[in-house]
Amino acid sequence: MLNRTDLRGRVPSPARLRALLPRAEMDVDAVLHQVRPVVEAVRDRGVEAVLDFAERFDKVRPGRIRVPASELESALAGLDPVVRAALEESIARARVVHADQRRQDVTTEVVPGGTVTERWVPVRRVGLYAPGGLAVYPSSVVMNVVPAQTAGVESLVLCSPPQAEFGGLPHPTILAAAELLGVGEVWAVGGAQAVALLAYGGTDTDGAELEPVDLVTGPGNIYLTAAKRMLRGLIGIDSEAGPTEIAILADDTADPSHVAADLVSQAEHDTLAASILVTTSERLADEVDERLRHRVAATKHSERVEQALRGPQSGTVLVSTLDDGVRVVDAYAAEHLEIQTADASSVAARVRNAGAVFVGPYAPVSLGDYCAGSNHVLPTGGFARHSSGLSVQSFLRGIHVVDYSAEALRDVAGKVVALANAEDLPAHGEAVLARDLGDGA
Incomplete structure (x- = not known):
C-alpha cells in the first residue's frame, strides 16, 4: 500500500535526503493572496468583517464574538463524564510535566559590583487557537492552555470556529475544556479572521472591547497559517504548522500490527497527513502493507486514511542498517518519531531531530496526543531540525537586567x-x- 524508496547500500547526503524523502506539500505563499483581503478587512472593519466571513465560511453568523460564561458552564455540565474524566487526567499529567519547565531567574556576578540578571517574564496576553474542521480537538485546548498558565500568562483568550450545528457557538466539547481549565474568555471565530482579530482587536456587537493579544499559538489550516505569517511582528506566533507527520524507525523485532495501527492513527487526521516507515526489514515492510489493507478498510475514516497513505507524502524507506535509519529520520525531522527496534532506548538517544520521540512498543503517538504529559503541539515540515514544540518557554521572554x-x-x-x-x-x-x-x- 505504501510507496517504497529503497536506500539500502546508499544513503545520500542530508541535502539530497531532504529532497528525496516524502513530504506533504504546503505552499503558504500560494494562499497569501486569498488571506490578505480577509486580514485587511478585519483590520479596517473589525467585528463586522469577522461576522461576514463567519457567514461565508462557517455558514453561520454568531450574535456576538465572545461566548457568554453561562454557555461555558452549560457545556461542562453537559459533557460526557467519561470524556470529562479523560480530559481531567490529560490536564493533570500535562501540568506535572510542564511544571518542571518553568525557568528561574538567575543573577551572575560578572565582577564585584557588576551583575547581570536574566529574568523570565511571561507574555502578558495570549490568543490560543483550537481548530474545528474535520475533527474537534479539546486536547489542543489542553496542550495550549497548560503551558501558558504554567508560565504565568496573565490573560488568555481561546478562539475556535462558530458551528452552525450549535447556534454559532464553538463545539461544546471545546467550551467544556476551556471551562475545565479556567479559561473564561472564548471567542467564536475561526480561520484567518481569528488571527486577524486577535492581532488587531475590536469591539463586540454588545460594545464590549475585544482586546488584542501579544502572541498567538495553536494549530490550524493553511489559511490560518498564512495569516500568522502575514501578522508576525505585530504579534508573536508559535510556528507555521503544516500537516501532521509520523515516522517510525523499525527493525525486524517490531510488531507489524503495531506499526500499521500507528501509521493509520496519524493518517486519519487529514488527507495530507504523512505516515513514514523507515525499516531495515523488507519482511516487516511487506507485513505492514498487508495489515494496512485490512485496517484501512475497517477504520471509520477509511477514505481519508487511504488517500493519506497512498499520497506522495507517505511511504516506506528501506535501509541497510539502523545507523542508516537514524540518518534518514534525522534528515526527515518528523513531528512524531516512534522507535520500534531492539534496544529502542539506545537508538532513541541517538536521534537529534524530532518534535517528540516515542520509545518502544508501549509508547504510541496516540499516548502523546492525549495522556503522556508531553505536549502535542510540535514542529512539522522538517522544522524539528531547528525548532521545539510548544512548552512553558514558548510563553516566556528572557530579559537581561544589568546593574553596575x-x-x-x-x-x-x-x-x-x-x-x-x-x-x-x-x-x-x-x-x-x-x-x-x-x-x-
Whole structure:
C-alpha cells in the first residue's frame, strides 16, 4: 500500500535526503493572496468583517464574538463524564510535566559590583487557537492552555470556529475544556479572521472591547497559517504548522500490527497527513502493507486514511542498517518519531531531530496526543531540525537586567571606549566618560 524508496547500500547526503524523502506539500505563499483581503478587512472593519466571513465560511453568523460564561458552564455540565474524566487526567499529567519547565531567574556576578540578571517574564496576553474542521480537538485546548498558565500568562483568550450545528457557538466539547481549565474568555471565530482579530482587536456587537493579544499559538489550516505569517511582528506566533507527520524507525523485532495501527492513527487526521516507515526489514515492510489493507478498510475514516497513505507524502524507506535509519529520520525531522527496534532506548538517544520521540512498543503517538504529559503541539515540515514544540518557554521572554556600580564601570571604562572607537561610534564611549566614576576614571 505504501510507496517504497529503497536506500539500502546508499544513503545520500542530508541535502539530497531532504529532497528525496516524502513530504506533504504546503505552499503558504500560494494562499497569501486569498488571506490578505480577509486580514485587511478585519483590520479596517473589525467585528463586522469577522461576522461576514463567519457567514461565508462557517455558514453561520454568531450574535456576538465572545461566548457568554453561562454557555461555558452549560457545556461542562453537559459533557460526557467519561470524556470529562479523560480530559481531567490529560490536564493533570500535562501540568506535572510542564511544571518542571518553568525557568528561574538567575543573577551572575560578572565582577564585584557588576551583575547581570536574566529574568523570565511571561507574555502578558495570549490568543490560543483550537481548530474545528474535520475533527474537534479539546486536547489542543489542553496542550495550549497548560503551558501558558504554567508560565504565568496573565490573560488568555481561546478562539475556535462558530458551528452552525450549535447556534454559532464553538463545539461544546471545546467550551467544556476551556471551562475545565479556567479559561473564561472564548471567542467564536475561526480561520484567518481569528488571527486577524486577535492581532488587531475590536469591539463586540454588545460594545464590549475585544482586546488584542501579544502572541498567538495553536494549530490550524493553511489559511490560518498564512495569516500568522502575514501578522508576525505585530504579534508573536508559535510556528507555521503544516500537516501532521509520523515516522517510525523499525527493525525486524517490531510488531507489524503495531506499526500499521500507528501509521493509520496519524493518517486519519487529514488527507495530507504523512505516515513514514523507515525499516531495515523488507519482511516487516511487506507485513505492514498487508495489515494496512485490512485496517484501512475497517477504520471509520477509511477514505481519508487511504488517500493519506497512498499520497506522495507517505511511504516506506528501506535501509541497510539502523545507523542508516537514524540518518534518514534525522534528515526527515518528523513531528512524531516512534522507535520500534531492539534496544529502542539506545537508538532513541541517538536521534537529534524530532518534535517528540516515542520509545518502544508501549509508547504510541496516540499516548502523546492525549495522556503522556508531553505536549502535542510540535514542529512539522522538517522544522524539528531547528525548532521545539510548544512548552512553558514558548510563553516566556528572557530579559537581561544589568546593574553596575561606579567602581565596576570605572574598571572597564577604557575597554568600552576602545571598542566604541574601533567601531567608529565615539559617542558610545563618551556616554561612559560623561559619568562621575571617581578616581582613576
